[in-house]
Amino acid sequence: MIRTIQDLLNERVAIGKIVNTHGLKGEVKFFPYTNSEEIVKNLSSVVLYNSEKKAFYNLTVESVRRMNKLFLIRFKSIDTIEAAERIKGCEVFIKYEELPKLSEDEYYFYEILDCDVFYESGENVGKVVDIIETGSNDVLVVRKKKKETLIPMTKDCIVEIDKGAKKIIAKEMEWI
Known part of the structure; x- marks a missing residue:
């Protein structure tokens, strides 16, 4: 049973947020953090967390349908x-096991965020604090103290990703 935010984060991953109500019969507008429609369409049992009220809600999903860039969800x-x-403003969490399996060269953002990044020389570049989606490839935002380094997630720039150890080895690029 989930009693603290730490329990929640150890067992589950946030996949989106309830941003508003829809209609009079309890349906809500859901903004997904994922671009995988499969994850949202297959929702069944979820935990909602309201950070302002520090409240947890265990709910069962009755139906999900798309509405432009959002989804409409009805809970039982x-x-x-x-x-x-x-429940407006709550983040929606599912179990890690409910995420679709990825191929070895794919990753979920939560697996990459907070990774330590090193150059091949062993120099510590910093920690991944954000990931920018550019369309052609993702770009890591790596921060060490007040310095930020942007590293493209391409085969030319990334040597190795060890998700288990939360460690990334990158090539040191000489920018012209």
């Missing part, structure tokens, strides 16, 4: 706009 025990209003 939420059937009025007032009930839906109470």
Whole structure:
């Protein structure tokens, strides 16, 4: 049973946020953090967390449908706009095991964030604090103290990713 935010983060991953209500019968608008429609469409049992109220809600998903860039979700025990209003702003968490398996060269952002990054020489570049999606490839935002380094996630720049050890080895690029 989840009692603290640490329990939640150890067992589950955030996949999106409830941003508003929709209609009068308890449906909510859901903004996904993932670009995988499969993850959202297959939701069944979720934990919602409201960081302002420090409240957890264990809910069962009744239906999911797409609405432009958002999804509309109906939960079994939420059937009025007032009930839906109470979960507005909550992040939605699923178990890590419920994420689709990836090939070896693919990753989820949570696996890369907070990784230590080193150049091949052994120099510590810093920690991954953000990932920018550019369309052609992702770019790591690596921070050490107040210095930020941007490293493209390409085969030319990344030598090795050890997700288990939270460590990335990158080539030191000489920019012209």
